[in-house]
Amino acid sequence: MTGGVQRLARLALLLALATVIHTAESLLPLTFVWFRFGFANIIGLSTLYLFGFQDALVVTLGRIFLGSLASGLFGSPAFLLSLSGGLFAILAMGFAHRFGNRLFSEVGVSLMGAVAHNAAQLVVAYIVLIRNEGVFLLFPLLLATALGTGILNGLAARFFISTFLRTLGEEAEERT
């Protein structure tokens, strides 16, 4: 019983954290940084490692919905892009985590998530927004961005996971 409540409280905290990061990042002006770092994915990835795929999916979808409500972009093309990107990123990371946990560390899983995120966004942007093959010219740039942010977020998630586990000690260890 207490375990369930504890788990719920921790997941709620993770969701709140992810929402705040997501919202804060959407406030960055695109004039200076033309891409997003996807820092909110640090929390999604950590949730995947700490609580499993289902909870990570809930946290990711939850932060996209709540974050877009907070920034007033709910239902806009930007929301559609973050939804498709986030969904495919968490699916790819869940897959990589499930079947390649022995092989890949958080950095590898994060990289796959980042690449899946950007690829899905580009395809959705092509289908929904811009019906012009020209958008695929962005692919190399997005791939380069995914490489950078994927490694960065992977390392951040590693730090987050180890801190989380160290802080909670054995309690958390039992539930992973």
Add this chain to the structure above:
Amino acid sequence: MTPQLRTTTADKILIGFLFVLTVSSFFFVPRWVLSGAADVEIRSGEKILGRYSLSEDRILDVAGPLGVTSVEIKSGKVRIKSSPCLNKTCIQMGHFGSEGGCLICLPNEVVVGVGKEFHNGLDAVSR
């Protein structure tokens, strides 16, 4: 399942693979996207005579009120080779390729334009 919490060999291979993919995509993707993207559209008066790929070399004879205007597509460029008009302004307009442009012969009512719709400004705003 305990987290790895350290970079594995597979990680490094993945990073290397993605790095190679990124660098090579800078060369290959523009080529794929832009290849065959541009067509030229030839009009005579009000009629659209057809669209022709820039990648295929050919000479097209377009009939107009004054006579036959000869349009040449050669090595990705289009130009007006000969024209029955007096001023030959259309021939002096030179040539254009996939970057876009147009060639017009007013007396003979021949217009060579870009088949694909090009437009300036923003395609879409995602906000």
